Amino acid sequence: MKIVCIGRNYAGHAKELNNPVPEKPVFFMKPDTALLHPHNPFFLPEFSNDIQFETELVLKISKHGKHIAEKFAYKYYDEISVGIDFTARDLQSECKSKGLPWEIAKAFDQSAPVGDFIPIEQFKGREISFGLKINGEWRQQGNSRDMIFGFDRIVSYVSRFVTLRSGDFIFTGTPSGVGKTMPEDEFELFIGDQKLLSFRVK
Numbered sequence: 001m002k003i004v005c006i007g008r009n010y011a012g013h014a015k016e017l018n019n020p021v022p023e024k025p026v027f028f029m030k031p032d033t034a035l036l037h038p039h040n041p042f043f044l045p046e047f048s049n050d051i052q053f054e055t056e057l058v059l060k061i062s063k064h065g066k067h068i069a070e071k072f073a074y075k076y077y078d079e080i081s082v083g084i085d086f087t088a089r090d091l092q093s094e095c096k097s098k099g100l101p102w103e104i105a106k107a108f109d110q111s112a113p114v115g116d117f118i119p120i121e122q123f124k125g126r127e128i129s130f131g132l133k134i135n136g137e138w139r140q141q142g143n144s145r146d147m148i149f150g151f152d153r154i155v156s157y158v159s160r161f162v163t164l165r166s167g168d169f170i171f172t173g174t175p176s177g178v179g180k181t182m183p184e185d186e187f188e189l190f191i192g193d194q195k196l197l198s199f200r201v202k
Contacts, residue, residue: 001167003030004158005056005085009148009173019104025149025157027104036113041202044183045108048088051181055132055189057138058083059151060117061168068159073152076164078121082130082189083114085171086181114169115189115197133188142175149173170194195202 007026014158036042044051060079085106092105131141144150149157154172158164185201 001032001169002162003032003034003169003171004162005030005106005112005171006109006149006154006173009154010142010146010175011148017108021148025048025154026193028102029159029162030107030112033109034107034112035201036110039199040110041186041200042086042110042113042181043152043202044181046087047108048090048105050088050090052087052178053132053134053140053187054085054087054178055130055142056082056083056085056171056174057128057130057142057144057191058114058117059120059155059170059172061155061164062166064163064165065159066163067156068156070152073155073159076155076159077170078119079117080120080123080128080191081115081117083112083169083171084132084187084189085174086111086113087178093139108194112169112171113197113199114189118191118194118196119176123145126153128158128191130189130191134168135184136186136188139179140175140177146172146175149158 008022058081059077062078065076088105128144189197
């Protein structure tokens with residue numbers, strides 16, 4: 001399986017990092033080694049002094065697809081969760097300043113914790129709220145209505161370049177409010193009032 005991540009999909013987040021709002025989806029990828037095994041802590045890597053959290057809705061692809069028309073894209077995912085796109089912001093800034101790829105800042109081990117998946121049909125087209133609590137306090141809250149590119153547009157666009165397969169994950173972008181991750185932080189991730197993931201930072 002593979003992990004596809006959509007960047008700059010909320011105007012507020014693009015603004016807080018001084019990035020332009022994209023005219024079409026921007027995506028990058030993480031390997032399956034970026035997943036955090038259930039019940040394991042997240043260990044801060046030694047190569048960065050600024051690991052930042054980015055809370056995102058995550059789609060699970062349900063069948064193979066290539067060149068998927070946007071009007072049919074909804075048929076290719078049926079579950080949703082919430083996850084963290086951990087980013088080594090200091091390394092990312094260095095790479096961007098030199099015009100280099102971002103993989104070392106985005107694709108490192110355990111950089112993509114994902115919660116339990118739930119059927120997306122329970123939302124029946126409604127807007128989906130989600131958020132992150134750290135140490136019991138809300139640190140990020142977002143809603144699918146604020147995405148620049150919706151789920152169907154994302155799935156269709158990515159499938160023009162990369163074949164999607166059953167079991168692939170798509171991180172759909174983070175709202176504003178990203179911040180630095182600290183040792184002993186307790187993360188709790190929600191869709192609505194359902195807690196789908198929790199872990200501690202070491």
